[in-house]
Amino acid sequence: MRDPNFSRTVLYLAAHSDKEGAFGYILNRPLQRTVADLLSDKEMRPLGRVPVFLGGPVGTDKLSFVSLGWSNKHNTLKCRTHLSVDDAAHFLEQGHEIRAFVGYSGWSEGQLERELKRSSWIVAPPQAVIMTADDPASLWSDILVDLGPKYELIAKMPEAPELN
Numbered sequence: 001m002r003d004p005n006f007s008r009t010v011l012y013l014a015a016h017s018d019k020e021g022a023f024g025y026i027l028n029r030p031l032q033r034t035v036a037d038l039l040s041d042k043e044m045r046p047l048g049r050v051p052v053f054l055g056g057p058v059g060t061d062k063l064s065f066v067s068l069g070w071s072n073k074h075n076t077l078k079c080r081t082h083l084s085v086d087d088a089a090h091f092l093e094q095g096h097e098i099r100a101f102v103g104y105s106g107w108s109e110g111q112l113e114r115e116l117k118r119s120s121w122i123v124a125p126p127q128a129v130i131m132t133a134d135d136p137a138s139l140w141s142d143i144l145v146d147l148g149p150k151y152e153l154i155a156k157m158p159e160a161p162e163l164n
Helices: 042-047 085-093 111-117 136-146 149-156
Strands: 011-017 021-026 030-034 051-054 058-071 076-083 097-107
Touching: 011 076, 021 051, 021 111, 042 085, 058 085, 076 085, 085 097, 097 111, 136 149
Parallel strands: 051 097
Antiparallel strands: 011 021, 021 097, 030 051, 058 076, 058 097
């Protein structure tokens, strides 16, 4: 996708409805900040070390907390969104991975379906590497390489091949 908001992003689609559209979070745009860097509120103390990501171009004036967990048994990613500060702190204390997102990604009714019909997105089920990647910024290429040779070629292409 050429849109700079989504170029080379890994997006987790958290909710989708034919009538209400869809929303999700970009998982590979860390802001190199923690919650404590953005908020000095004492109530955030247990969440102060939580990394902050750019979740998307919508609602960038809001910070939201998400709990992520990988199930090896079911080979699925469990994502709890819209967590309150108390819920996020509770899940953090229980050992869940908590991420904070500035903004989110959203689509109106039918918008995502039209983009998918035009092959604007590469669609794949969530992979465990989402949780284990040493560098979230490399997640896009890591996932593409795992999808096979055709996608590995895409992963290794320069961002603007027409400039070569």
